[in-house]
Amino acid sequence: MSAVFDRAGHEGSGAGDRLAPLCVLIVASEPLAASIGEEVARGLSDIAEVVWVDDGAAACAQVSAHPDRVVPLVLITASSASPGSSDSIDTRIATLDTQAILRRASVLLLTDRALHDDLSLSVDCDRLHAVIRIPGSPGILAWHARAQTVRWLSSHRPTDPRTRALVAADGRPVAQPESDLLRLLELDTQEVAAQLLAGIERVLGPRPRLLLPAGTRLIHEGVDVDAVLVVLRGRVALDHASAAGDLRLHHDSTGSVVGLLSLAQQQRAFFTARATTEVEVVHLSFEQLDRALAVDASLGAAMAAVSIRALAKRLRRADQLQVEKTQLNHVLERERRQLSEALRQLEQARLELVEQARYATLGEMAAGIAHELNNPVAAMLRATTYVGEDLERVLASHPQGRLASEIFAAERDRPPRSTREERAARRRLEVALGDAGLAQRLFDAGIEDPERARALAADPTSLDLVEAVAGIGSAVRNLEVASRRMCELVTSLRAYARPKGEPVAGVDLHAGLEDTLRLMAHRLRDVEIERSYGDLPPIRCHPGELEQLWTNLLVNARDALGDTLGGGPEGRGRIALITDAPDASHVRVQIRDNGRGIDPDILPRVFEPRFTTKQGAVRYGLGLGLAIARRIVDAHGGTIELSSRPGCTRVTITLPVAGPPDDEDIET
Template sequence: MNSFVIVCLDDDPTIIERLNQELAGFAGLFDLCNAYSIREAYEILDLVEHQGQQVAAVICDNRLGLDNGVDFLIQLESHPATRHARSVLLNDKPQLDSIMQAVNEGRLHYCLNKPWQPSELLQVLTKELTTFVLKHPGEDWLQYSQVLDHRRILNAHIERQMANFRSGFIQNTNDLDDETLARQVTDALHDFFDGNDESRACRTYSADHLLTQEGQPNRFLWFITMGEVVLYKKDEHGNKHEVVRVGPGNLVGGMSFVTGEPSFSTGVTLGKTDVIKLDRTLFNKVMNSRSELLPLFTNLLLRNFNRRLQGSIRTEMQLQQTLQSLDAAYQQLIEKEKMAMLGQLVAGVAHELNNPVSAILRGSDTLKHTICKLTKTQLSLENQTRGNMILQQAMQSRPLSTAETRSRAKALELKLGDRQLARKAVQMGIDGPEHLESWLLSQKKNLKPVMDEWDNYYQMGSFLRSMHVCAQRIADLVKSLKSYARQDDETFHQVDIHEGLEDTLVIFENRLKHHHVTKEYAKLPLITCQPIALQQVWTNLIANALDAIEAPGEIRITTRFTPGIQNEDNENQCVDIIVEDNGKGIAPAQQEKIFELNYTTKREGNFGLGIGLSVCQQIIHHHHGEIRVESEPGRFTRMIATLPLRGDASLSGEAPSLASKIPANQEAL
């Protein structure tokens, strides 16, 4: 029995047989299990869990009788045996919505169209199984290299070995004193050269033997095992000065040997001296044959350098050389930091663009069908003109709270006698007195088909507005990127905070349609703020709420005057913007950390760098406000952002640009 299992799910026995034939090469390291229905598949998963195995990959047909293979893949994460399994969908009928849903949920890694080429499945499985195996560091990766991606596995194995080596590089020697460390290196070197010293590395010199000469190239590293060596340095007038004497366990020529630079000092033996002389070829030979010697030898070399720096040879020339080395290292760190930030920026921009672009694509696809309906409308010329007015109004609609929508629809229902028509009229904005008699009641007998036609105009206007909002979101992101490069300032504006919230909801429309959204908007005056920056806050908070809930979930967005504020004092007035969800909640210990940079509560596989709420806090503080969290695990999470109607920053008319304050990726926790 192997550690990992590959599950093949298809109600067609011929497909199962073909899968088994093509996957036979994996059978030595992966158990192959077949299922002809979702019920059988769950029985196999339970058996796999009972046997202590894990599912590495699930190959599932899109259509399984009356069942949907995509739905099965989405549910895989909930089963302990398949939490990290790779998923491959066999698809013969395009179902983009369900497939995209699986991709968004992170449970569909590849879609293979039927019929597939003979080598196509092997290539996909090789890649996906390699990814799965490399997520299990406790496994012997090398045993999988013959059937999976040899290069990736070998590179990962080497990196893991190097990481283990680095982790013990200093720890293995930092408890040793200098004498013990030197004795271990000496014993290891003598053991290596015992009976195998054709190069005469172990030598004995008499007094006044020259080892290194200042300013001259040096190809050797001298390890002193007995005796004493004195190091000399010339001053600017050419006079020779003794700077230090070194004995057993010390290295001579270490700096020039490592860097390839000319010798820094002249080394001369004072008396009979035993040394081990290594050139680069011999040094590599010793270290390659004795891997345990490298950390010992390196640590000894570092200790020698440290003693030299702390010793009597700290001349002005050495200080200058050290400062130059530090400056060069600092510049390298700066360049590395720039590259790291650039990588985060690219990832963040790609993620930020995804939502508005997806919304534009959905809107354009819907518009194609809506336009066809409008060209075939049966409305009279007068009602067509009214439809055009509805379209224009939908493009500039004012955000309505859920409570206001319900109240107005209830009042109109008493006059129209139809709840659905009343609700549609409120959505279209034609429930006012100027519309009631001439538009609605005058054609009450035929109102339903007319309203259905008008709804096409409303939908077109609504989608055009949504596309405009998403395009503006992309433009704002580009503007922020330009500001990041130029460090321009973004001015404060007076805006309706509800419009920014509505625009954010439009961007998340495809995900929000699976949940219930309630809006409770207070009648607020215009707020002086940076609208682009606050748009980023709403984006992060709503994205967090969506990630925390399972369909069908509930999200409530509320605006209100801060409790205790005197409404007549506009100078000190503040408002709360609350985003609440009924998700899994946040533990009290985590609530204290969620605003820390690089802290994330998202599970593995979800996009999140842990900088979203940190950025939100920076933006809110920049507006002289505050943001806090209230949460009860298993019940709800409530994010509350408090903003002043007018802050001190608004008086200046400008503030640092958003992009100069925000790290590259704005994703939430």
């Protein structure tokens, strides 16, 4: 159901001047609609058509039927007779807002209820512009509806000729307050102070002006305030003494009347008011101010306006300072995090430098030791060769020289055999001789032929000679093997400790791996080493850096096997070295162990400096092994990848045959 209470004319001077018709909607039940509609129509008869509808759906239908209308205002009612939650104010306004025309309109709530808890969403969305209690004083509703409509037109249709006509008809600018206080709040601070002083002088007579230089204290912190000063010209700042020194808390927000707040609260001054420029002020004692306010009540509005303006500026400044403080705290926190990260990286760099220094020191020591051992070891190896040759000549002169020379040569050149092969040879001798002890003596002397063993067993003199010569041959063999081993270790140590310089061309990657394995033999004695070497071209690289790389990776693989070496699926620790050439310009090295594997959650972090999977126990170096390994590989222009699962952890290094870029400096 709907009704039109008033139809205003909106025709222009010609057909081309027709203006969009204005319509004010009243959404109300029938008992209230008549009285509300008639009063609103009295206030808007020269502005808009006033239309009543039952509910929000009808309002939407009304604007849909007349899309040319402009709706500046919607009035909705709420009666205590039907406060049901299904018809809440939020719901009704939300229904209106489904139409764009109504979504732009101002909303007035007319209610006879003392309390509303059904319009929080409307307030939150800024869709409630006024609340009017009904029934109210006669004419209030008409006046308010007209004022809201004029305000809406001024905001949304400022060039509409009807807007200008309405402003002129009302006799004052739109939104200009009628009360003295609100009107004064619209003025500039100095204008309000001037009006206040003019009113005071009407009561007290002309007041002397005081001209004070910059630095003069107008009020003193901690001292009772018994007067105010009206600042006519110049600037005043408020300072506060603290343990951190004097703080300037307010400058632009001081206000034109200094001391008013302390005087009003009858408290000692919290600030020191200090002139920062030359100032012109009027001094008013408490008694003078009280007299002026008592005689001229209109001065109260000016005094309130001055106080409100000063407080508003001060509060706004305090809010700005709080925002700035929050922003500065945010910046400070970000910089603190950056500083913390920088310190962490600095600590990592320091640890890396310590590691580098350790490696450098070890390298220098290794180079020195290798140099000192090189000549003695070479002399020992040559002496071993000479001793063997001399012994052969001595044995040849023995009456049984042929037998002695044969036994000596056989034992000296005897190849290593497996334990199973040795047990089988001893059993054959035991069967032939029938004496386990004698069989062991002959086997130790290098005799394995049963017929020859029977002949020697029958000749005790020859047996003693064979045992003695076999012992000499075994000793010479051990001396040669040990000397050669020492020579190989010295060679590997010299290669490992080679001074860093320009990249070396023609490097055999397998030789570097073998050097590293020899130097780490003491760590790997209980580990099965599997080699699967492919055909690799010589590469250009820093050999010492790569041998450090192999050392770090082999140490990690050995540690991954655990102290008991029972982590593998076969119950035995195993490390495999696999090499191949994926293409003509690259070589690839895989180092694989059958340990327990690495937790997938921490796998991405294993290349971070100081990261360890050993429950905080860094057994080798400083926990920088994989970090340094990655740096060496990166500096060579290669890649390093790590994959892990229980029973198989694989590190794959791919290096370019051409070597690192010429301008790349490897820092480990």
